[in-house]
Amino acid sequence: MRYQSNVKLFGIPLLSVALGPDQDADETHGLACGIVAMGDIAIGGIAVGGVSLGLLSIGGIGIGGITIAGLAFGLGAVGGVAVGGLAVGGVAVGLQAVGGVGVSIQEFLTPK
Numbered sequence: 001m002r003y004q005s006n007v008k009l010f011g012i013p014l015l016s017v018a019l020g021p022d023q024d025a026d027e028t029h030g031l032a033c034g035i036v037a038m039g040d041i042a043i044g045g046i047a048v049g050g051v052s053l054g055l056l057s058i059g060g061i062g063i064g065g066i067t068i069a070g071l072a073f074g075l076g077a078v079g080g081v082a083v084g085g086l087a088v089g090g091v092a093v094g095l096q097a098v099g100g101v102g103v104s105i106q107e108f109l110t111p112k
Helices: 107-108
Strands: 001-003 015-020 033-102
Touching: 033 107
Parallel strands: none
Antiparallel strands: 001 015, 015 033
16 A cells, blocks of 8 residues: 655655555555655654654654654663663663663763
């Protein structure tokens, strides 16, 4: 499934959806790029996908400002494995970290 809105902001589609293979275009997975992007791989301001990259990133593997994902990298990261400034997860590593296994790097940087 492919969809891109006709409405654009700075030349970027407001909404982009790309899910699954597109045999007509010979694509094995969907790459969505837009202000709001949803797809197998999503890149945008708000990105939702198997692999997501955005200011707000939600997905299996996420990279961004605020990230919610199974494997999350971001300034604020929440997930099974979370790495970031503020990390919350089963395994969390960050300046501030909360989790089953939480490693706060700030503890190592503070003189004792």
